Amino acid sequence: MEVEPARILLVEDDPNDVELIQLALEPYNFVQQIAVVWDGEQALHYLLGGPQALPPNPLPQLVLLDLKLPKLSGIRVLQQLRNHPRTCNLVVVVMTSSQEDKDLNSCYDLGVNSYIVKPLDFQQFLEIARQVGLYWMALNKPPLAPLPS
Amino acid sequence: MTTRRTSEDIRAEIQARLGFVPPFFEPAAQNPQIFENLWQQTLLAYVDNPLTPLFKEKLSAYLSRYCAVPYCLICHSCSLRPLGMEAKEVLELLESPPASDTEVQDHLNRLAAHAEQLTTWPEPDSPLEASLLACSIFIAMEQEQAEYCRVELRRLLGPENYQHLVSFSAYVKTCHAWMEAHPEVAYEADQRVQDNLSILLADAPGLGIFFQNYRDRIRQERQQWQQRLAENRERKRSEQRFRLLTEAIPQQVWTATPDGRLDYVNQRILDYFNRTFEQMIGWGWQQVIHPEDLPQCLAVWQHALATGAAYEIEFRLQNAAGEYRWHLGRALPLENHQGQITHWFGTNTDIHDRKQAEAALQESEDRFRNLVETSSDWIWEVDANGVYTYASPQIFNILGYKPQEVLGKTPFDLMTPEEAQRVAAIFAAIAAAQQPFHCLENTNHHRDGSRVVLETSGMPILNPDGSLRGYRGVDRDITERKQAEAEVRQLNETLEQRVIERTAQLEAANQELDAFSYSVSHDLRAPLRHISGFVTALQQRLEQRGTTTDPKIAHYLEIIHNSSQKMGQLIDGLLTLSRLGRRQLTQYPVNLEPLVEAAIRQAQALAGIDGDHRLEFQVSALPTVMGDATLLQQVFSNLIDNAIKFSRDAEPAKITLGTLPNGAIFIQDNGAGFQMEHADQLFGPFQRLHSQQEFEGTGIGLAIVQRIIHRHGGTIWAKSQPGQGATFYLTLRPVDPGDPDGGS
Numbered sequence: 001m002e003v004e005p006a007r008i009l010l011v012e013d014d015p016n017d018v019e020l021i022q023l024a025l026e027p028y029n030f031v032q033q034i035a036v037v038w039d040g041e042q043a044l045h046y047l048l049g050g051p052q053a054l055p056p057n058p059l060p061q062l063v064l065l066d067l068k069l070p071k072l073s074g075i076r077v078l079q080q081l082r083n084h085p086r087t088c089n090l091v092v093v094v095m096t097s098s099q100e101d102k103d104l105n106s107c108y109d110l111g112v113n114s115y116i117v118k119p120l121d122f123q124q125f126l127e128i129a130r131q132v133g134l135y136w137m138a139l140n141k142p143p144l145a146p147l148p149s
Numbered sequence: 150m151t152t153r154r155t156s157e158d159i160r161a162e163i164q165a166r167l168g169f170v171p172p173f174f175e176p177a178a179q180n181p182q183i184f185e186n187l188w189q190q191t192l193l194a195y196v197d198n199p200l201t202p203l204f205k206e207k208l209s210a211y212l213s214r215y216c217a218v219p220y221c222l223i224c225h226s227c228s229l230r231p232l233g234m235e236a237k238e239v240l241e242l243l244e245s246p247p248a249s250d251t252e253v254q255d256h257l258n259r260l261a262a263h264a265e266q267l268t269t270w271p272e273p274d275s276p277l278e279a280s281l282l283a284c285s286i287f288i289a290m291e292q293e294q295a296e297y298c299r300v301e302l303r304r305l306l307g308p309e310n311y312q313h314l315v316s317f318s319a320y321v322k323t324c325h326a327w328m329e330a331h332p333e334v335a336y337e338a339d340q341r342v343q344d345n346l347s348i349l350l351a352d353a354p355g356l357g358i359f360f361q362n363y364r365d366r367i368r369q370e371r372q373q374w375q376q377r378l379a380e381n382r383e384r385k386r387s388e389q390r391f392r393l394l395t396e397a398i399p400q401q402v403w404t405a406t407p408d409g410r411l412d413y414v415n416q417r418i419l420d421y422f423n424r425t426f427e428q429m430i431g432w433g434w435q436q437v438i439h440p441e442d443l444p445q446c447l448a449v450w451q452h453a454l455a456t457g458a459a460y461e462i463e464f465r466l467q468n469a470a471g472e473y474r475w476h477l478g479r480a481l482p483l484e485n486h487q488g489q490i491t492h493w494f495g496t497n498t499d500i501h502d503r504k505q506a507e508a509a510l511q512e513s514e515d516r517f518r519n520l521v522e523t524s525s526d527w528i529w530e531v532d533a534n535g536v537y538t539y540a541s542p543q544i545f546n547i548l549g550y551k552p553q554e555v556l557g558k559t560p561f562d563l564m565t566p567e568e569a570q571r572v573a574a575i576f577a578a579i580a581a582a583q584q585p586f587h588c589l590e591n592t593n594h595h596r597d598g599s600r601v602v603l604e605t606s607g608m609p610i611l612n613p614d615g616s617l618r619g620y621r622g623v624d625r626d627i628t629e630r631k632q633a634e635a636e637v638r639q640l641n642e643t644l645e646q647r648v649i650e651r652t653a654q655l656e657a658a659n660q661e662l663d664a665f666s667y668s669v670s671h672d673l674r675a676p677l678r679h680i681s682g683f684v685t686a687l688q689q690r691l692e693q694r695g696t697t698t699d700p701k702i703a704h705y706l707e708i709i710h711n712s713s714q715k716m717g718q719l720i721d722g723l724l725t726l727s728r729l730g731r732r733q734l735t736q737y738p739v740n741l742e743p744l745v746e747a748a749i750r751q752a753q754a755l756a757g758i759d760g761d762h763r764l765e766f767q768v769s770a771l772p773t774v775m776g777d778a779t780l781l782q783q784v785f786s787n788l789i790d791n792a793i794k795f796s797r798d799a800e801p802a803k804i805t806l807g808t809l810p811n812g813a814i815f816i817q818d819n820g821a822g823f824q825m826e827h828a829d830q831l832f833g834p835f836q837r838l839h840s841q842q843e844f845e846g847t848g849i850g851l852a853i854v855q856r857i858i859h860r861h862g863g864t865i866w867a868k869s870q871p872g873q874g875a876t877f878y879l880t881l882r883p884v885d886p887g888d889p890d891g892g893s
Contacts, residue, residue, distance in 0.1 A: 016679040023686055068671075097674045099724060100667070101732060120678050120717035122685035 006032035006137060009060040011043040011077065012095075013069050017118070021064065021095075024129030035060065040072025044080055047087050059090055062136045067096040067103055075103070078110045091136055156181045159188050166196060169340035173220070173324070176331040187327070194320030198313055203232045203273040207242060208285055209321050214243060214367050215290070216325035219360055220336045226356070227345035233273075236352030243359055246370055247290060248283040250381060253298055256280035260305050267305050289318040294378065401476070401497035407490045409454050418497075423469030439465035439473050446478070457482045457490050463504075466497065474501035524623075530610070532619040535559040535576070547603070547626045549596030560605075563593045583609045583617050590627070602628045663727040670720045670727070677720065681713040715847075719835070722849030726834060729856050734777045736861075738884045741771040741785075741814070744778065745806055748785040752793055763801035764793065771808055774881040780857045781881075787850040788816050788877055794844055795875065796820030812883060817876040822869040831867055 008025075012018050018036050025034065035057070037043045043065070049055035063081075067074035074094060081087040093114040094107050107115050116132060119125050156178045163170045177184040198205060206228045213221035222243075229239050248256060259280045260267065271277035284302055288295040303311040328334065336342050350357045359366070395402035395415040404413040414429050422429070422437060438446050442464035453460045459481045465473040480495035521528045521541045527548075530539040536559055540552040548555075548563060555562075560576075561569035572591045579586045589605045607622025688706050749766050774781075789804065796802035796818040805817045823831070823838045830836040832855035835848040858865045858879050869875035 014675060014679075016683070017675070020679065020682045020686075023682075097671050097678070099728065101728070118678060120674065120681055120721075121714065122678075122682040125678070125682060 007058075007060040008034045008133070008137070009043070009046060009063045010034055010036045011040070011063065011069065011074065012036065012066045013038050014066075017066070020122075020125065021129055024126045025133050028130060028133055039070040040074065040077040043069075043077050044072070047081060047090070048084055055086075059087065061091065062133075063090060063092045064095050064132075065092055067094060067098055067107075075106050075110070078107060078112060082111050091140065093132055093136060095132075153181055154185060156184050159184050163188060166192070171224070171340070172334050172336075172338040173224075173328070175334060176327075190320055190323060194316045198317050199270075200310075200313055200317060201270050201273055201278075203229070203234075204270065204278060204282065205317060206232055207282055208289075208317070210239070211242060211282075211286055212289055212318070212321045213325065214363060215371075216328060217364065218325075218328040218332050218334075219363070220328045220334055220339075221321075221324055222363065223336045223346065223360055224339050224341050226360075227339075227341040227349065230345045230349055236349040236356060239349065240353045240355045240359060243356075243363075247286055247374065249377065250287075250294060253284060253287045253295075256283045257298060257301050257305075260284070261301070264305050267310075268307070270310065285314055285318065288315075289322075398496075399499075401499075403495050403497075405493040405495070407454075407482075407492070409450070409493070412492075421466070421468050437467045439467070441465075450480075453480060453482075453493075463500065474499055475504040476500060525626075527624040527626075528622070529624065530619055530621045531559070533617050535561070535580075535620075538619065544624075547595075547624065548593060548601060560591075560593075564591060565594065568592050580609075580617060580620070583611065585609060586622075600628070601626060602631045666723055666727040670723045674717070674720050674724075677713050677717055681710065681717065684709045684713065718847050719849070722834075722847050722853070725853055726849065726856060729780070729853065729860065732780075734780070734860060736775050736777055738773050739776050739778045739781055740773045741781070742768070744782055745771060745785050745789075748782060748789050751786060752789045755790075765801050765803045767803070767805045767807075769805075769807035771806065771814060772812070772881075773884045774861075775884055776861050776881060777857075780860070784854050784857050784879075785816075787854045791850060792816060792818035792820065792875075794820075794846070795822075795839075799874075809878070813878045813880050815876055815878050817874060819874040822871050822873045822875045823867075824871055825869065828867060828869075832865070 010018060010021060012021070022034060035046065037046050043063075045055075046057060047055060047059065047063070065074045065077060069077070074096070078092060078094070081090060081092060088111075091113045093116060094112050095116045095118055096103065097118050098104075099117050104115055113136070114132070116128060119128060159181065160170055160174075160178070163174065174184065174187060177187045195205065195209075206225055210222065210225035210229060213225055216222060226239050226243065229242075230236070234242075257280075260277065263277055266277060271281055284298055288299050288302065291298075302314075306314065392415075395413075396417075399417070401418045401421060402413075402415040403411055403418060405411050411430055414426060419426065419429065434446070435443060446462060446464050449460050449462050452458065459479070461477065461479045463475060463477050466476050467473050476497040477500045478495065478497050480493050482490040483492040483494055485491050522543070524541070524543060525546075527543040528539075528541040529537055529544070532538050536557060537555045540550075540555050542552055544550055544552055544555060561573055564572060568591060572589070575589065576586075585606075585608045587606045591603055591605060593601045593603055595601045603624045604627045605622060605624050607620040610618045610621055612618045684706055688703070688710070691702070691706075745768060749768070753764065753766075792804045793802065796804065798821065799819045803819045806815070808814055821839065821844070827838050830838065832851050833848075834852040836852075837846060837848040839846075855865050858881070861881055863879055863881045865877065865879040867875055867877045
């Protein structure tokens with residue numbers, strides 16, 4: 001399954017944050033499509049498929065993952081992604097309100113690509129969203145997609 | 150005399166001088182030389198002797214009592230009659246015994262009292278003549294006994310009369326010797342006898358008897374006289390010995406008559422009271438006996454006088470210097486053969502020093518006895534075998550035994566066998582070395598079976614030869630102390646346990662609190678971000694569309710934006726604080742100098758926005774401390790930011806950092822400062838000493854600083870005055886050069 005370029009998966013339960021991120025990334029053409037899921041289970045389903053089903057979509061180029069999620073926390077999601085051959089090298093950037101050392105360490109231990117604390121200031125938020133999008137979507141050379149099984 | 154007279158010539162002269170020739174001369178008539186000699190002596194010593202005739206005859210008659218031949222006695226007795234003496238008077242003279250030595254002394258005293266009358270020979274039959282006669286008889290009859298009398302008589306009579314007296318006495322004795330040599334001469338043939346004897350005998354028949362028996366009588370008299378003399382001599386010697394003795398001994402000695410009058414005191418008494426004997430006589434002891442002792446002394450003395458019982462009493466006598474000294478007074482009655490008291494004999498022995506020593510000893514003994522018996526400790530002595538020889542009464546309160554119950558036992562008898570074995574081993578070593586020991590703990594059984602812990606201390610008692618005689622020491626009951634110690638120990642352990650538990654509880658509570666404040670701030674942050682974000686988005690959209698020109702709308706949006714910014718800062722501060730509380734410190738040696746330089750650079754970069762504000766930093770040597778570099782960076786950033794903020798009105802603003810001699814690090818500014826009375830609020834979260842209009846801020850910066858410093862085990866404080874700038878002081882743990890962590 002090939003990586004579809006210019007698509008971002010946003011895992012975020014707060015619709016306000018979703019809208020803000022969309023608002024922030026809206027002006028930039030490097031984002032073609034933003035898929036949004038609202039909890040950890042949906043995220044895993046989106047990326048790995050269900051027990052009986054194949055994933056409904058190709059892998060996105062970037063996953064923006066919140067940590068505080070209903071049902072399954074971002075950390076658990078990240079853990080499962082990294083343990084799965086399909087997603088072990090997937091670019092995952094954690095975007096969270098948490099500045100906890102514990103969360104930070106856990107994410108890096110699990111091989112997160114980047115850890116961003118959501119700034120309060122909207123301008124800063126726009127700037128960070130733009131930089132993250134630009135970097136990971138345009139500048140970063142993503143790992144090769146795994147061979148189809 | 151060239152030619153010797155014939156016996157007839159001499160006889161004729163005698164006839165001429167005396168009126169008759171006494172038969173006395175008859176034995177000498179055959180030899181004119183002897184005759185002449187005898188006559189000349191008679192003439193010179195007797196006939197022509199200027200002593201009064203009566204005195205000469207009295208003395209002659211009396212002395213003739215001692216002649217074995219009655220011739221002289223009877224002839225001179227007869228001579229007294231023509232001189233005026235009655236027969237009775239003659240008999241009285243002859244029968245009177247010679248004066249004793251004491252009577253002679255009285256006679257001498259009388260003569261001495263009238264010495265001026267003795268220039269002429271005393272009147273016949275006067276008292277002076279009687280005294281002179283008695284003394285004359287005495288010196289004629291006695292030898293050494295009369296020495297003093299001779300000297301005294303010679304002095305009193307003058308040399309001439311005395312010589313006449315002596316030569317007369319000598320002549321009388323010559324006559325006696327002459328008559329004893331010629332006992333055949335008969336007194337009956339004497340003219341004086343023929344004229345007077347029959348009349349005398351008729352007047353006083355006693356004379357006849359006296360003449361008949363006088364030899365036996367005189368012999369007896371002499372014997373009695375000699376005996377009395379011997380007795381006197383013995384008495385005198387004894388008295389002399391007594392005097393010597395009483396003067397030699399260190400005691401005061403006195404004698405008194407049976408009715409209690411003093412008649413002798415030794416020199417020691419005179420010296421002690423500084424009085425003469427005459428002053429002592431009739432002078433009462435009352436004045437010198439201590440008033441407290443006087444009633445008993447008087448009672449004893451009166452009892453002794455009444456009953457004749459010897460006594461002994463202690464009392465104080467005041468000496469001439471006014472000092473009272475203790476004396477032991479003793480008195481004994483001296484009795485004669487009939488058991489009558491003739492004298493009291495007494496001594497006073499000075500026992501003052503002994504008495505004082507006794508009192509001192511008694512006091513010392515009382516003191517130690519009181520100490521021993523009132524001490525709450527039990528005091529004991531053991532012999533060399535460890536057997537109790539003394540136990541103070543306190544043992545009863547400690548072990549329940551009476552002192553006499555443990556005498557004969559050893560300390561080990563009061564312990565369990567195991568304890569006894571343990572303590573005996575220790576004590577054996579101490580006793581072998583004759584060492585004192587201190588606070589030797591041992592467990593004993595009270596009589597009621599309870600356990601008593603004693604603390605024993607002792608000193609060795611040594612014999613004069615250095616061998617061990619025993620030990621003397623003290624046992625203290627420390628049972629309660631031991632229990633208290635055990636309780637304290639247990640309490641301490643409990644306390645430690647409780648502190649650990651409570652600390653854990655507090656830590657848990659702290660963590661819960663931190664987690665809560667984290668969660669709250671985190672959860673608050675999201676909606677705030679949305680407010681901030683969408684207000685901004687709204688502003689941009691309004692600007693892009695140009696749908697409103699109402700300046701109020703832009704102003705309100707601005708306020709919402711700023712307020713959400715402000716709230717975000719507060720929440721970030723809270724988050725930082727709570728994170729600090731939970732964060733594990735990673736401590737390494739941190740050189741503060743580069744750290745502070747970095748903080749200054751950062752601050753200068755930020756402050757650079759305000760172009761016309763001049764800012765001067767002065768940094769002297771700073772130490773290397775143990776700490777978390779990130780957090781310490783935060784400390785200095787906050788403090789420097791603060792200093793810059795509050796000194797921005799100073800021109801130029803001066804900020805000084807350095808280290809005090811005591812190791813405290815300080816950061817000083819010349820800014821607005823604060824009032825010291827508010828210093829306690831300085832480090833409280835959200836506490837501010839200035840309004841937002843004066844100096845903006847959240848009030849969280851110094852709270853963070855204090856929290857970091859406290860987490861490092863340091864302290865922070867500040868001093869200031871309004872308008873005078875502020876100085877913050879902080880202490881951190883310097884790196885010990887010997888610390889292996891600090892060495893690299």
